Amino acid sequence: MIAIAGVIGAGLFVGSGAAIRQAGPGVLLSYLVAGVLVVLVMRMLGEMSAATPETGSFSAYAERALGRKAGFAIGWLYWWFWVVVIGIEATAGAAITHRWVPGVPQWVWALVLMVLLTLTNLYSVRSYGEFEFWFASIKVAAISVFLLVGIAAIAGLLPGVAAPGLSNLTGHGGFLPNGGSPVFAAMLVVVFSFFGAEIATIAAGESADPQQAVRTAVKSVVWRILVFYLGSIAVVVTLLPWDDAGVAKSPYVAVLERIGLPGAATVMDVVVLTSVLSCLNSGLYTASRMAYSLSQRAEAPRAWRRLGGTGVPRTAVLVSTVVGFGTVVLNYLWPDTVFLFLVNSSGAIAVFVWLVIAFSQLRLRRQVEATAPERLTLRMWGYPYLTWATIGGLVVLLAGMLLDDAARPQLLLSLAVAAVVVVVAVIRDR
Numbered sequence: 001m002i003a004i005a006g007v008i009g010a011g012l013f014v015g016s017g018a019a020i021r022q023a024g025p026g027v028l029l030s031y032l033v034a035g036v037l038v039v040l041v042m043r044m045l046g047e048m049s050a051a052t053p054e055t056g057s058f059s060a061y062a063e064r065a066l067g068r069k070a071g072f073a074i075g076w077l078y079w080w081f082w083v084v085v086i087g088i089e090a091t092a093g094a095a096i097t098h099r100w101v102p103g104v105p106q107w108v109w110a111l112v113l114m115v116l117l118t119l120t121n122l123y124s125v126r127s128y129g130e131f132e133f134w135f136a137s138i139k140v141a142a143i144s145v146f147l148l149v150g151i152a153a154i155a156g157l158l159p160g161v162a163a164p165g166l167s168n169l170t171g172h173g174g175f176l177p178n179g180g181s182p183v184f185a186a187m188l189v190v191v192f193s194f195f196g197a198e199i200a201t202i203a204a205g206e207s208a209d210p211q212q213a214v215r216t217a218v219k220s221v222v223w224r225i226l227v228f229y230l231g232s233i234a235v236v237v238t239l240l241p242w243d244d245a246g247v248a249k250s251p252y253v254a255v256l257e258r259i260g261l262p263g264a265a266t267v268m269d270v271v272v273l274t275s276v277l278s279c280l281n282s283g284l285y286t287a288s289r290m291a292y293s294l295s296q297r298a299e300a301p302r303a304w305r306r307l308g309g310t311g312v313p314r315t316a317v318l319v320s321t322v323v324g325f326g327t328v329v330l331n332y333l334w335p336d337t338v339f340l341f342l343v344n345s346s347g348a349i350a351v352f353v354w355l356v357i358a359f360s361q362l363r364l365r366r367q368v369e370a371t372a373p374e375r376l377t378l379r380m381w382g383y384p385y386l387t388w389a390t391i392g393g394l395v396v397l398l399a400g401m402l403l404d405d406a407a408r409p410q411l412l413l414s415l416a417v418a419a420v421v422v423v424v425a426v427i428r429d430r
Contacts, residue, residue, distance in 0.1 A: 002217070008228055012228070018189055024175070035229060048364055051368050052375070081350070083287050084327055086321075090280055091110060121285055121317050153239055164239055188400055188401055288313055344413045352418060365383055
C-alpha cells in the first residue's frame with residue numbers, strides 16, 4: 001500500500017489536466033512511455049533492494065557501486081527534493097481546508113497539517129505505515145469507483161448519459177490534435193507524477209520481511225500503472241473532449257460532473273486532500289530516512305542517526321520538518337520568487353535519481369553475480385540491454401527538458417543544485 005500511495009498523488013488527480021491539454025488524447029502515449037520507464041527503473045531498484053535491503057536504498061547502492069561522492073550527492077539531492085515537496089503539499093492541503101473553513105487563515109491550516117503528520121512520524125514507523133495504509137486505501141477506492149462509473153458511462157449503461165463512442169478520441173482534431181511533439185512535452189509533466197514509487201524500497205528496510213516486501217511492491221508496479229494511470233486517463237479522454245474547459249481545471253471533477261454525480265467537486269477535494277496528506281506523510285518519512293542513512297555513513301551530522309525509544313530517528317525527522325516548515329513560510333512570503341525558485345531547483349532531480357539507479361544496477365549486478373548469485377531473488381529483465389535502453393530514454397528526457405522553454409529553468413536550476421552538492425562532496429573527501 002505504501003508503494004501504491006507513492007504513485008497515486010495529486011499529480012494524477014489535478015496535474016494530468018495540463019498534460020491532456022498539451023497532447024490531447026495522445027497523452028495516453030505519454031503515460032505509456034513514461035510508465036514503461038518507471039517500471040524498468042523500479043525493476044532495477046527492486047533487484048538491488050531484494051539482494052540487500054537498506055534504509056538508504058539507492059543512495060547506499062550508489063555509494064557501493066559508483067563511490068562515496070555519488071552516494072553523498074544523490075542522497076542529499078533526494079533529501080532536498082522531499083523537503084521542498086513537504087512545503088508544497090502542506091500549502092496545497094491548507095488551501096483545500098481553507099476553502100472548507102474560510103474563517104481559519106490558510107497558514108494556520110498549514111501549521112496544523114505539518115504538526116499532525118510530524119507527530120505521526122515521530123511516534124513510530126508503525127504509525128506512519130498505518131496512516132499511509134489508510135490514505136492509500138481511500139485513493140485506491142476512489143480511483144476504482146471512478147473507473148467503474150467511467151466504464152459504465154462509456155458503455156452507455158448510465159441513465160441519461162449517452163455513450164461517447166470514439167468521438168472524443170478521434171474528433172476535435174484527431175488523436176494527435178497538436179501533432180507529435182506535444183506528446184513528448186506532456187511526458188515531461190507525466191514523468192514526475194510517477195516519482196515516489198521508490199519510497200517502498202526505503203520503507204522495506206524497516207519491515208519484518210524486507211525481501212518479500214520489495215518483491216511484492218516491485219511486481220505490482222506494472223498493474224498499478226496500467227490500471228490506475230492509463231485506465232483512468234483513458235476514461236477521461238474518452239468521456240470528455242480534450243479541449244473541454246473543465247479538463248484544464250480538474251479532469252476528474254469534469255468527468256464526474258458530466259456524468260451527473262452530485263457534489264463531484266467536494267468529493268474530489270476530499271480525495272485530493274487525502275493524496276496531499278499521503279504525500280506530506282511520505283515526504284517526512286522519506287526525507288528523515290535518507291538523512292538518517294546519510295548520517296550512518298558519516299555523510300551528515302552524527303546527531304541525525306540518534307534513535308528514539310520506538311526506533312524512530314527523531315532528530316532526522318525534526319530536521320527535515322524544520323526545513324519543511326521553512327518552505328511553507330517562504331511560500332506565503334515570496335510565492336512567486338523564493339518559493340518558485342525552490343520548486344524549480346528540484347524539478348529534474350527525479351531523472352537524476354533514476355539515472356543513478358540504472359548505473360548502480362549495471363555495476364552491482366555484476367558484483368552480486370560474481371560473489372553471491374543466490375541473493376538475486378528478483379532480476380532485472382533483459383540485463384544489461386534494457387538497463388542501457390532505460391538510460392538512453394532518461395538522457396532523451398533531459399535533452400527534451402533542455403529544449404522545452406517551460407522545463408528548461410527546472411533543469412538548469414536542478415543542475416546548479418546538483419553541482420553545488422557534488423562540489424561539497426569533492427571538498428569533504430580531500
